[in-house]
Amino acid sequence: MSSRRLIVIGGGLAGSEAAWQAASRGMRVTLCEMRPGQPTPAHMTGDLAELVCSNSLGSDLPDRAPGLLKQELRRLGSLILACADATRVPAGSALAVGREAFSRAVTEAIAAHPLITVVREEISEIPEDLPTVVASGPLTSDRLAAHLAALTGAEHLAFFDAMAPIVAEGSIDQERVFRASRYGKGEADYINCPMNREEYEAFVAALRSAQTRPLREFERQDPRFFEACLPIEVLAARGPQALAYGPLRPVGLTDPRTGRRPHAVVQLRQDNLAGTLYNLVGFQTNLTWPEQKRVFGMIPGLEHAEWVRYGQMHRNTFIHSPSLLEPTTRFRGRQDLYLAGQLIGTEGYVGSTASGLLAGLNAARAAQGQGRVAFPGTTMLGALMRYVSGGGGHIEGAATACPAPPEGDFQPMKPNLGLLPPLENSPRKKRARQAALAERALADLERFVEEQGLLDGVAFPTLHTTDEGAPIV
Numbered sequence: 001m002s003s004r005r006l007i008v009i010g011g012g013l014a015g016s017e018a019a020w021q022a023a024s025r026g027m028r029v030t031l032c033e034m035r036p037g038q039p040t041p042a043h044m045t046g047d048l049a050e051l052v053c054s055n056s057l058g059s060d061l062p063d064r065a066p067g068l069l070k071q072e073l074r075r076l077g078s079l080i081l082a083c084a085d086a087t088r089v090p091a092g093s094a095l096a097v098g099r100e101a102f103s104r105a106v107t108e109a110i111a112a113h114p115l116i117t118v119v120r121e122e123i124s125e126i127p128e129d130l131p132t133v134v135a136s137g138p139l140t141s142d143r144l145a146a147h148l149a150a151l152t153g154a155e156h157l158a159f160f161d162a163m164a165p166i167v168a169e170g171s172i173d174q175e176r177v178f179r180a181s182r183y184g185k186g187e188a189d190y191i192n193c194p195m196n197r198e199e200y201e202a203f204v205a206a207l208r209s210a211q212t213r214p215l216r217e218f219e220r221q222d223p224r225f226f227e228a229c230l231p232i233e234v235l236a237a238r239g240p241q242a243l244a245y246g247p248l249r250p251v252g253l254t255d256p257r258t259g260r261r262p263h264a265v266v267q268l269r270q271d272n273l274a275g276t277l278y279n280l281v282g283f284q285t286n287l288t289w290p291e292q293k294r295v296f297g298m299i300p301g302l303e304h305a306e307w308v309r310y311g312q313m314h315r316n317t318f319i320h321s322p323s324l325l326e327p328t329t330r331f332r333g334r335q336d337l338y339l340a341g342q343l344i345g346t347e348g349y350v351g352s353t354a355s356g357l358l359a360g361l362n363a364a365r366a367a368q369g370q371g372r373v374a375f376p377g378t379t380m381l382g383a384l385m386r387y388v389s390g391g392g393g394h395i396e397g398a399a400t401a402c403p404a405p406p407e408g409d410f411q412p413m414k415p416n417l418g419l420l421p422p423l424e425n426s427p428r429k430k431r432a433r434q435a436a437l438a439e440r441a442l443a444d445l446e447r448f449v450e451e452q453g454l455l456d457g458v459a460f461p462t463l464h465t466t467d468e469g470a471p472i473v
Contacts, residue, residue, distance in 0.1 A: 013353045019110060055097055195299070388413060
């Protein structure tokens with residue numbers, strides 16, 4: 001067992017995964033999380049790996065990019081995926097979790113690991129004499145953000161992120177909604193609020209004229225939105241049918257009362273294990289709370305809804321990773337410093353988890369005198385990391401790097417199959433091509449894991465449930 005210590009700054013998904021991976025390889029880890037003593041504008045609790053924007057980790061289909069990355073993470077012994085699988089709630093082909101149960105499972109697993117110590121305090125500067133993983137997330141504290149800016153010499157970029165509101169299931173008018181998943185995939189996991197053309201047009205008009213929360217001074221300095229997480233009112237402003245072709249698209253759904261496809265549909269997804277809370281899919285917003293109650297109350301079935309949590313918007317920051325990081329997550333200016341999570345532009349829950357896993361794995365390998373690794377570019381993990389690191393740096397055993405983002409135009413990236421290099425004999429049909437890409441990725445991952453001995457002696461997280469149904473390690 002290594003006597004080396006590792007400091008992990010940030011107890012989100014990336015930091016928790018990094019701590020677990022390093023400890024599973026024998027490192028003593030100090031995981032530093034400033035919450036609950038130092039709150040953020042978005043978090044509600046002090047739990048590790050708290051989910052903020054949504055309770056969905058995206059598609060779990062193996063031939064979709066998010067599903068492929070989940071398959072890779074499961075193969076690599078991800079704690080986050082183990083906890084997500086143990087706390088999943090019905091969501092069709094997506095992996096959604098009971099928000100509170102998931103965070104509790106991660107928190108308890110980390111607390112129970114004999115080599116991990118959790119310290120609840122803000123870290124304002126990166127230690128100079130210890131291997132460190134910085135996974136402080138998009139809501140990095142001002143003091144640590146200033147230290148990072150001084151260390152990297154690069155200006156932090158900023159975008160706005162938002163959270164969707166949550167309603168109590170018992171307050172939904174069941175006479176006006178129906179349960180179904182698109183195209184009948186999975187069970188009837190979503191509550192669907194159908195709109196006819198008149199209802200949709202009235203809703204859009206109200207949404208486009210609704211009052212938003214004024215931006216604070218630091219937010220007005222850089223008023224940009226992240227394209228993959230646009231507030232619903234910003235999307236509505238793009239055109240009268242923008243929502244009908246976006247989050248309210250009715251494809252794959254038939255209203256059983258009319259036998260026809262609605263003009264538009266608002267979908268609600270289960271948010272907790274008990275099935276008492278539902279969130280509005282795609283309804284991230286910066287509307288004032290009274291306006292949310294008024295405008296969203298126009299949605300059929302939600303006229304008298306009990307709003308458990310209103311939507312919010314907050315500023316997120318990330319670094320210009322292509323000029324600062326290697327595909328291993330190592331900071332190019334220091335041998336024992338690694339960065340991971342949304343801070344480096346691996347967007348979304350699963351992408352953040354993936355970069356945290358790689359950072360923890362490589363921190364442990366380097367401390368034990370082994371070589372750092374970057375996964376083959378044919379895997380989703382490898383391709384994503386090559387994108388955010390600019391596609392640079394040759395690593396022994398790694399495949400050809402993927403294209404780097406345009407100079408000066410770096411934006412956070414979610415996993416997508418477009419990052420993977422093309423197949424030599426690519427099928428013409430889309431589904432067959434997706435399946436072939438996934439098959440190649442998993443085969444190359446398996447080969448790479450065996451060649452590098454990445455899992456030798458590593459124990460996978462094993463979760464079971466208590467008599468009350470709570471998952472524990």
